[in-house]
Amino acid sequence: MNPSINLGIIGAGRIGRLHAANLCQRVPGAKVVMVTDALAASAESCAAQLGIPAHGTDYQAVLNRPDIQAVVICSPTDTHTGIIQAAAAAGKHVFCEKPIDVDLGRIDLAIAAVRKAGIVFQVGFNRRFDPNFQRVRTAVASGEIGTPHQVHIISRDPSPPPIEYVRVSGGIFLDMTIHDFDMAQFLVDSPIVEVFATGDVRVDPAIGEAGDLDTVVVLLKYANGATAVIENCRQAAYGYDQRVEVFGSAGAIRIDNNYPNNAILSTREWVRRDLPHHFFLTRYTESYIAEMQAFLEAIRHGRRSPVSGEDGRIPVVIAMAARRSLQTNRPVRLSEIG
Amino acid sequence: MNPSINLGIIGAGRIGRLHAANLCQRVPGAKVVMVTDALAASAESCAAQLGIPAHGTDYQAVLNRPDIQAVVICSPTDTHTGIIQAAAAAGKHVFCEKPIDVDLGRIDLAIAAVRKAGIVFQVGFNRRFDPNFQRVRTAVASGEIGTPHQVHIISRDPSPPPIEYVRVSGGIFLDMTIHDFDMAQFLVDSPIVEVFATGDVRVDPAIGEAGDLDTVVVLLKYANGATAVIENCRQAAYGYDQRVEVFGSAGAIRIDNNYPNNAILSTREWVRRDLPHHFFLTRYTESYIAEMQAFLEAIRHGRRSPVSGEDGRIPVVIAMAARRSLQTNRPVRLSEIG
């Protein structure tokens, strides 16, 4: 059996609890020894529920413990880079939820701190660890479909987040499409260089009043001339819609949604099946576990994580370009952003 | 049994012979009494093969026959509007292959002539008559998927046409994407108002040398704020790729390719099925028959055809906007074109 790795969770909101539960119950070799949250009650209830021995409100307490080797940062986005730098200084390996930050300067400081400390650093793009998306990447990387020409990413949520969340989310591109920007870059081995974005408020006028969009289409160009199209919507009646298709010179590969079962029911009126998974936590159960396993493996073997700080920076740049494209109704080069 | 309608075929190339064969063998109530082609041998062999009683090189011979009620124009595009006007003057109903023309002025003259003569006029957008595309339209029109938000059209050929054809084709937008522009307009009941096009030469450098592209992505905006994305490629390794998906406020509908059989074969290595239909004639066999039946029905009942001259004009305008968008790398409003 692998020696256990002691971890601290920083931030005990929805995603923090998810990672904590996985690390406690489904990732052998992980030991969560402390959880902190700015809200004392939140840290406490998380610790109680999962049997985590220590909790607190100050993440510095985690960094101060010499027995903790790694931290999982799930606090609000604007606190990420500060914690990353402190954790790097304390020599802790870092798993950080996406996005690293919404400011490129701060992202660069964090990446520099990570490099200097020589720690393992991984960004939470969990979809990369899903067997379906991995199969697509393998097909592209191995040449099964030849040279990729056209990528098509569909990504729709079952329902929009609360309007208070929308207001501080940084906008749909940084909050939602960022996963798809990462996917577009993950699937094709050529830098994305240009973005054209268009969008509308079609689901809920309140989202528009909050200054955001809920339905967008983004067209990306890779340096090698390939294109990617991303279709997003904050609300799909039938549930969580996450599909990808890559078309290349020798063929194409596509993946469908995941379903709670594969039963086909034939009735007097329709041939039908149950809806796909409705919620991202159910849909991506296994990929959240797999990304933590990968993080622990990287620590154990002293190797680079599969989603580096540099990987985490790219989608932020694309999101910024998408925002500018939308505002100006013209294609925007990534080189304009920085 | 319905009384027969006498027809003349003008142009005995590939598509002309297809229509002639369907009208002779698979469309009850149609009687092809003459075929003409600028190439005498072509008209003659078509007549011989199908048992058409008369043939010639001058389409005027068809128009001069009082027993002929309708003509099917399959001659080269640049001859279309001239023949349409002559046929209208002769009081013949007209079925014309797409595109009507590549010049909007000439298209408008043809449409005016059609209106003045009060004849039935139908443009050859056969895909509208395919059961799959019709099911999508029904779903959209009936509200089964609510308000449409995002349309996605995939349209790829099994292999590029001969390079001599590419040179005179008018470019990929007018030759190939035009079907998809029509489909985008057919599926959603709101005018298309803006186009952003991007493209590349990825299949064959000779196509680029001929001044054309072989791989394009076009983003369309409807007046109602919905979007459509079209992905085209002149070559798909796996055959003829024709799919559509429409996403709306209450759901989504998508169609797959058509296959010669639906057998699933499980072997030591893969679970697999035979390739989809490779060729448009095989794929759209039934829709070519159905469009002719619709044309004859319109004549019999004196009603407007399901694909009018105005319908045929729209995709030409969009194709022109797409070309301009590509040249300028910016979105182009259809109102800029005319």
Place this chain on the structure above:
Amino acid sequence: MNPSINLGIIGAGRIGRLHAANLCQRVPGAKVVMVTDALAASAESCAAQLGIPAHGTDYQAVLNRPDIQAVVICSPTDTHTGIIQAAAAAGKHVFCEKPIDVDLGRIDLAIAAVRKAGIVFQVGFNRRFDPNFQRVRTAVASGEIGTPHQVHIISRDPSPPPIEYVRVSGGIFLDMTIHDFDMAQFLVDSPIVEVFATGDVRVDPAIGEAGDLDTVVVLLKYANGATAVIENCRQAAYGYDQRVEVFGSAGAIRIDNNYPNNAILSTREWVRRDLPHHFFLTRYTESYIAEMQAFLEAIRHGRRSPVSGEDGRIPVVIAMAARRSLQTNRPVRLSEIG
């Protein structure tokens, strides 16, 4: 163009009209010159509807015409062998609907007459000409799935026939399962040697009162040790259910039902598609045309038809064995039947 073959239709009921319409409108090279039916009105209306020049009540009138080369027998089953023998004597090629007869002695006389006359003789097992079933046969015959071990045939009707028909049908095995017995023999190249049948009245008690069953399962053994299972029901809520799966040493092949379209609709409640074809005429449109083309080709090239009299005898023997198995609740060897 192939020279036309002149045909006479004997029997203008539902299936007779179907063949007549196909031969008139969709099979190039066929010319229906006469139709007869014991019911004068039936022959007359069929002739009028399809423009067949002659009609009558006596099939002998067809056999007497020297310009007629072939006949299509669609009269009641108990008249088949008499007409076959008369047609053979008159030197007419014969297409006969299934079953040839329900008496093996009469079948053997008819086969002997056919052989003596040297005519082309084909039995109406149209499913053999369906692209899906053909793909399965190809997979088995070519070794794609290795040695076949287990065949599974599902065959269910959308609704039971009228009870008056049930009374004279000869029972479900001779009327309905006979298609599946033929399919079982068609797919695997080894004689069927034993039958075990079980069944029940589950759809309509009136069927039981008429001395028949409506829901049966039949287990067949081939000489080579492989097995086939047939599941029949007179009523499937979702329509016409016709599927096959063959499992062999190197893999398996299965086919699904045919659908009027392949659209997938995702809604708030289900992911669903329209029902499969409901009616055998719609489901097997193309196979009815293909079997006639095959019949004409056999005549033209003077070769054996793809469904010989011997082929047509086998399913009758199996049906008899199935009936005896059901009555005795034990497996019955075909050698017990004759």
Place this chain on the structure above:
Amino acid sequence: MNPSINLGIIGAGRIGRLHAANLCQRVPGAKVVMVTDALAASAESCAAQLGIPAHGTDYQAVLNRPDIQAVVICSPTDTHTGIIQAAAAAGKHVFCEKPIDVDLGRIDLAIAAVRKAGIVFQVGFNRRFDPNFQRVRTAVASGEIGTPHQVHIISRDPSPPPIEYVRVSGGIFLDMTIHDFDMAQFLVDSPIVEVFATGDVRVDPAIGEAGDLDTVVVLLKYANGATAVIENCRQAAYGYDQRVEVFGSAGAIRIDNNYPNNAILSTREWVRRDLPHHFFLTRYTESYIAEMQAFLEAIRHGRRSPVSGEDGRIPVVIAMAARRSLQTNRPVRLSEIG
């Protein structure tokens, strides 16, 4: 958090280790405190690998520990009933792998002991906990498909077990089909009353020399007149093949195999996907976890387990009837067995 339940594992072979690993790593609230195996090395390595604090060779050591509430019996079949009785006497809840035994007298003694002790007893029919099979059961139980008429179960292994295992397995019906007998009974709420079995040696002659079959078809009749057909083979080239279809008066429901991913790859030659899961441990990962959760829940809430001793007895009776049917080539009533 639920209070932990202390468990002992009896038998550390493949399936014992599987349950041990699940209980240690993936079933919150379970605590494996001891493992025994007749082979000391096996118990020891299992304990070491999973961090189980105690191990031994005598299962009595488990039963003697007052802190252990439940045992998981994974020892050879012929030891099951002895251990069950001892465990019941010791007041331990019992999870026992299938089959309980191959002797009905011993099974009845074990069931009596369980009843007397009032313990929770569960048999290891894990497939009942699979989401696909559960969806089928729900459809049947809820009336979604009306009255069930015909059940079809396909169950094929990727490759036969070692020949030494075959020799002591009790025969294919008791070793392999037993899962399907349980499934047939699980899906339809009416007792199975008659069995007709047929089979052959088609995969490996050595299996025949060992007195067993490798390819069987079994036809079951329910008391309510419905039927079930089971198709088994010890070797499917494409992997683990586990499918079910139930046809009823109002519709039908069917489930497909499970796949490691749902990617569809279109190439020059085929449209294809990766093979289904090859191995039962991978295919049924989640159902093994779910059955243990159900066992723990039954203990916690003092309720009857979802797979009782009586449930475990039925498939053994059916297997015996199937064996007799095969030997006598006639249908066998379950009432003949006992």
